[in-house]
Amino acid sequence: MRTPRWLLATVGAAAAVALAACSTTPAGRQASGGSSAAPGALTPVTLQLQWFTQGQFAGYLAAIDQGFYKAKGLDVTIKEGGVDIVPQTVLAQGQADYAIAWVPKALASREQGAAITDVAQIFQRSGTRQVAFANKGITAPAQFAGRKVGNWGFGNEFELFAGMTKAGLKPADVTLVQQQFDMQALLSGEIDAAQAMSYNEYAQVLEATNPATGQLYKPEDFSVVDWNSDGTAMLQDAIWASTDKLSDPAYQDQTTRFVAASIQGWAYCRDNVASCRDIVVKAGSKLGASHQLWQVNEVNKLIWPSPAAGAGTIDPAAWAQTVGVARTAVNADGQTVLTRDPDAEAYTNDYVTRALALLKTDGVDVVGAGYQPETVTLNPGGN
Incomplete structure (x- = not known):
């Protein structure tokens, strides 16, 4: 190996x-x-x-x-x-x-x-989450299929892959994107779901301005997959x-x-x-x-x-x-x-x-x- x-x-x-x-x-x-x-x-x-x-x-x-x-x-x-x-x-x-x-x-x-x-x-x-815009309809790992899914790699990605496996998905079922340690790719629309820590990167999207309203994004603007709830934390x-x-x-x-x-x-x-x-x-x-x-x-x-x-x-x-x-x-x-x-x-x-x-x-x-x-x-x- x-x-x-x-x-x-x-x-x-x-x-x-x-x-x-x-x-x-x-x-x-x-x-x-x-x-x-x-x-x-x-x-x-x-x-x-x-x-x-x-x-x-x-x-x-x-x-x-x-x-x-x-x-x-x-x-x-x-x-x-x-x-x-x-x-x-x-x-x-x-x-x-x-x-x-x-x-x-x-x-x-x-x-x-x-x-x-x-x-x-x-x-x-676990503090690891997968975050998507709510209008993408991604509320569970099974819905990663056919989507662009970001992750940091370097050993941070295994909860994501365990969740995908549990949902019956293979890596080839999604487009995996090497994500930077920020949320810019999600906010710009380059990826559909981004890896985030509940205490860090998730806050970054809530600190960003929603161009449609001119106000900060709100939690309801996003959906969050929590690996603790999924059983793969x-x-x-x-x-x-x-x-x-x-x-x-x-x-x-x-x-x-x-x-x-x-x-x-x-x-x-x-x-x-x-x-x-x-x-x-x-x-x-x-x-x-x-x-x-x-x-x-x-x-x-x-x-x-x-x-x-x-x-x-x-x-x-x-x-x-x-x-x-x-x-x-x-x-x-x-x-x-x-x-x-x-x-x-x-x-x-x-x-x-x-x-x-x-x-x-x-x-x-x-x-x-x-x-x-x-x-x-x-x-x-x-x-």
Whole structure:
């Protein structure tokens, strides 16, 4: 089987690490968890994000801003991601202590030899959507037949192909279009259905002006296919740790504290959406303030309410569905994400269970059973 493009990206990851200009690691400080701290001092920890600074990562930024990491004895540096950075590879190469990565992509890297373990499943639901203008009559995967369907590729496309397969469609039944990481092709009419994240690209169409009215587009102008409802969703943002270092009691303890503070950051963002928007903007996001408010609000929907056991818990059924799609969904190149089931060390609930116990002792609501999202008004261009 040919090596997929989204795995070939890992080949250049070592160079990408060296080019991670957005890293804020102080000079002379080790990025890996092997550095030792004096008694009573904060332990330096580096987290690698999978994309640029935005509301998708608000909980980690909030944990720094609100002092949650410091309260757990950690001095956390966040390394921004980017187009050429593969976070799970950065972690596997020892250039970060933890990484945020989608489960199928990280499992593909693990199958190729990256010793990484999912220690907290932050996003409990998929944020991937397929968006079309409502007048196209596309409300289900079966209606992609004969249409121009955009997708980003690079491992982001497998929910789409799983949904098409479930609907009885083959790749040849649609015209597949390599989509840029925006919605311009949809808005211009070049494609009929576009890939979008609920917290990012979907907002972009609602921030655009409808030429027929001179006003911003409204949700009713579009139809949205949600892979969660279709039953082909895959788990996305998770906290990954070094499998090898998890044999070290000090790293085990550090992992528990890191996961606890991270979840506390997300609980803060659940209850303080506008504050977390401000934290993200202050951290250097290039996106507008209303767009970031939308992002934090929509990301909260992927986390809360969490399983009864608490946020970050890895649901075996959701994991099994993700693995099933990764093993059976075939993209236009005839490739699957995985060629075999991941081994038993690919994920563990041990650390998140301990982390949740710490948070419950501190009185933190780790389930959010009564969670209600806010209503966000988007401004033109997301400003």
